[in-house]
Amino acid sequence: MTTPTTPVETNRADRWTGLFWIVLGGAIIAHSLGMPIPRNLGATTLTGPGFVPMLLGGALALLGGSLALRASRGGDAYAPDAPEGPISNGRAMVALVLMVAYAAALALRQPFIPGTILFVTLFVTVFNWADKSMQQRLKTAGGALLLATITAIVIQFLFEQIFFVRLP
């Protein structure tokens, strides 16, 4: 996913996301219409479980339509603030992969301390790998391992001993 930074790019992105909201809104309306109305309990069409989601789906589709229409006309696009300094969505993707892998490890009930040490060490090392000599990289990896160990032990201690919360 790239970040739109100019009005033209923003309009293009808005047009597609606007269409996506129309489709999503339509799907929500269709799903809501399929919800049963428990008339035997006194419900009516307006008070049944599907009424409010249907309204919200309609509003989403309407706003998506407005967004797509505005983008198609090429006007009034509010471009995001220009980020400061060099930006890399690739870095965010690397972080996402590492974080999802760690989340999966926790959800699959892997032990907390080894998993956390591995995750933090890898995370710090990967993001401090470029533009460095081998000696500096080894130093970073050593520091990362130390930080990871302290993080894992302190978080486990804080949650379990101070806040009395069980960890995964």
Next chain:
Amino acid sequence: MFDFMPLLLTGFANILNPQTLALAAAACLGGLIIGALPGLTATMGLALLTTMTLHMEAFDAILILICTYVLAIYGGSRSAILLNIPGTPSSAATALDGYVLARQGRAGEAMGLATIGSVLGTLVGIFLLAIITPPLGEFALSFGAYEFFWLALAGVMLSGSLSGSDPIKGWIAGILGLLVAMIGQEPAYGYPRFTFGFPELTGGIQLLPAMVGAFGFAEVLYVLRSKANASISDASDRIVPRLVQVIALRWTILRSGILGTFVGLLPGVGEDIGAWGSYALAKRMSKTPEEFGRGSVEGLTAAETGNNAAVPGALIPVLTLGIPGSGVAAVLMAALIIHGAQPGPLMMTTDPQMIYNIIAMLFVATLGILIFGLSLTRLMILVLKVKDTWLMPVVAVLCLVGPYAIQSSYFDIWVVVAFGVIGFGLRLMNYPMAPLVLGIVLGTILDSNLRRALTLADGNFSSFFTRPISAVLCAIVVTMILAQIGPVRRAAGRGWQAVRGGQS
């Protein structure tokens, strides 16, 4: 007239013991660091702390959260002044003049004025909270289903209009939040909506994992897109402001404090607009508006006073209506509910002590700003030197572990991931997060009150528009919609110009 005094004194007495004061001090310090570090926002910090303090005594947990909230909003000024990066979104206006002052070698003076502005702003907010909450709470008792429906709708729309740069995207974010709240078994007939056969979804999406995902997990990804940490300005000049300088700024502080509190009071608007509104007003009223953006102490003080005054302001609707005044206040409201409090119109009748406890806690947090704000300059500079790439993995661990701890639910870990990815995508596309969160909080209120009102209306819908408060709230909603329609907006603009022309 002074029948609240015993409650207020009890509130202070509850805090004034060494253990509780130590907790407050630790929370103040933690809040200051959370606010100062770019990438750790007040909302994220509060959401994570709520998960950690679940099993503590309710009083201690709420004290920790309030001290963290107040200090995090203040702490954002540190990185805004020293790095030109707002530590929290509410400090963006502070950076405009604060960083210029720092570049002129006046970083200490800027931090000192930001501290005094924040202290006095919070005090103005506390004073207004104390005098507005009781009558507003009583007034809110007259609200029915119609009013609560309009209030929830107006809150989400107001938040969508004001919290980002594009109202349409703000409203879409708000509707997405409302739709998230529709997931799970609905309260009226017990029908499971949008669960698609997953039993984990029957109970709905829990607010805290969703918030930690949208604010914490997404923020880690967003921060790591940037490759470099900014350089820190020198801060070796005098930090304690001179009394004469503070006296000269008295009207700016008072004005910004009052405006910030009332902006905070608006559902879902919050601290950011409190700061920007106060900044804009100070510029309009200033004798030297040309200095704004070029190192104006007036601008800096107005922004910092406004955002901190919005904190007590944002708590007023929580305590009286059960509707949060900002994203951070939404987390605090969730925490209050978890700890057994019932924020809303009945609170003034059933648990007035809680309101005065919160006032006492806010006062202690204000002292925390004064003490830590003026004394920990060196420590904060060290903290700001920590590299994102070393800090963010630790934040990521807390984001994934904290929400699990609420219900020991592995499913909540995936909720964090899902909302993190969605939140990151939405942020890249310039969708604000505050309306999304407010939508999740207000979804149930909107749904149940609209359906109750429709049942009461029994085919006659005039009560939606003719009851006085409903009519006002309806007018606000309609105005916000009309303001987005180009020809209507332009016609209104021409009309306004004509009126002004006629007057001059």
